[in-house]
Structure formats: structure tokens, C-alpha cells
Amino acid sequence: MEHSSIPGYTYGQVSRSPVTLDELDLLKQTVLFSSDDVAALAQAGQVLAPQTDAILDVWYGFVGAHPHLLRYFSLHGQPDGDYLARVRARFGQWILDLCTKPYDQDWLDYQHEIGLRHTSIKKNATDGAAAEPLIHLRYLTAFIVPLTATIKPFLQNGGHAEAQVEAMHAAWFKAVTLTATLWSYPYVKEGQF
Numbered sequence: 001m002e003h004s005s006i007p008g009y010t011y012g013q014v015s016r017s018p019v020t021l022d023e024l025d026l027l028k029q030t031v032l033f034s035s036d037d038v039a040a041l042a043q044a045g046q047v048l049a050p051q052t053d054a055i056l057d058v059w060y061g062f063v064g065a066h067p068h069l070l071r072y073f074s075l076h077g078q079p080d081g082d083y084l085a086r087v088r089a090r091f092g093q094w095i096l097d098l099c100t101k102p103y104d105q106d107w108l109d110y111q112h113e114i115g116l117r118h119t120s121i122k123k124n125a126t127d128g129a130a131a132e133p134l135i136h137l138r139y140l141t142a143f144i145v146p147l148t149a150t151i152k153p154f155l156q157n158g159g160h161a162e163a164q165v166e167a168m169h170a171a172w173f174k175a176v177t178l179t180a181t182l183w184s185y186p187y188v189k190e191g192q193f
């Protein structure tokens with residue numbers, strides 16, 4: 001997937017995260033994220049890259065099957081197809097970024113941007129949408145579970161030994177938890193993150 005052609009994908013062109021790299025390092029330690037996880041994620045990236053469309057079909061199917069989630073892509077109960085499609089392209093890129101990008105300042109900054117895009121500060125703005133004005137934080141956290149549970153069969157498709165699949169899956173879980181945690185920053189009161 002080519003970055004620059006994805007509408008609204010502004011990796012490397014966003015303002016600085018209020019979270020420091022030192023704080024990120026402590027968060028990584030807290031979710032037991034190690035250099036082994038970096039390697040396992042790189043391998044997961046190779047396995048998942050050719051499957052992103054199928055993965056997104058599963059995730060969008062999950063959202064579409066739950067009106068309380070679909071409402072965030074909707075206006076007056078009517079899903080916005082353009083908005084769904086534009087976000088889908090960036091979601092696909094996120095899968096690859098999560099697995100293959102270095103977790104450096106650019107990565108940290110884009111995590112903050114994605115967090116903002118889930119809150120009333122920036123939701124809808126990137127795509128000129130008129131859907132619900134924010135995604136409630138409780139679902140951001142809860143979504144870690146389906147995103148982690150549903151990725152396992154795709155990791156198994158790579159033909160790797162079961163132990164390696166487990167390593168990739170564990171690394172994915174840590175990475176998704178790390179990012180969802182960073183995304184919670186703009187939701188919480190100043191000084192309490």
C-alpha cells in the first residue's frame with residue numbers, strides 16, 4: 001500500500017506528541033515490549049501485508065454487525081460510505097505501520113494524531129465527514145480484544161511454527177495495547193495521563 005496516495009494519511013507531518021520518548025520507553029517496559037517483539041512484529045508485518053483487505057473485511061464486518069459501533073461512522077443512523085472507505089485505507093496502512101515502523105518520534109507523534117482523530121477535537125475533520133462527533137473512550141480500550149482475537153488466523157496463514165505464531169500474536173497484543181494507551185491521552189484530564 002502506497003502511503004502518499006492515502007487521503008488524510010499524514011504520517012511525519014503532524015504536531016509533536018505531548019508524550020516524550022522517555023515516557024514511551026517506560027510504557028513499553030510496562031507492556032513487556034522487548035526487542036524480541038520488534039522482530040516478531042516485523043515478521044507479522046510480512047505475513048499480514050498481503051492479507052490487509054481480508055483483515056479489514058473482518059473488522060468492518062464486526063463494526064457493521066454492531067449498531068453501537070457503526071453509529072460512529074454514521075449521521076442520524078445512516079452510515080457514511082465515503083467516510084468508511086477513507087478510514088479503511090488508513091486503517092490498512094496502520095496495520096503495516098504498527099508492525100514495521102520504528103517507534104520513534106514520528107511514530108509517537110502520529111499516535112497522538114490518531115488519538116485526536118478519535119476525539120471531538122479532530123474526529124470527522126480529516127475526511128470532511130458529519131458523523132458522530134467523538135468515539136467514546138470505553139470502546140477504544142475494549143476494541144483491543146477483537147483486534148487481537150481476530151488477527152490470530154491471519155498470523156497462522158503465514159506457514160510459521162505455532163511457537164512463532166504465538167510470539168507474533170503476543171507482540172501484536174502488546175503493540176495494540178501500547179497504541180490504544182497513547183491514543184487515550186487527549187481524553188483524560190491534564191496531568192492525569
Ligand code: HEM
Nearest residue numbers: 069072087090091094114117123124126139140143144180
Ligand atoms: C480512525 C484504529 C477504535 C472508529 C482510525 C484509524 C485507525 C484506527 C488506524 C485511522 C487513523 C488515521 O487517520 O491515520 C483503531 C484502533 C482502535 C480503534 C487500533 C482500538 C484499539 C475504534 C472504535 C471505533 C473506531 C472502537 C468505533 C467504531 C473510527 C473512526 C475513525 C477511526 C470513525 C475515523 C476518525 C476520523 O474522523 O478521523 N481508527 N480504532 N475506532 N476509527 Fe478507530
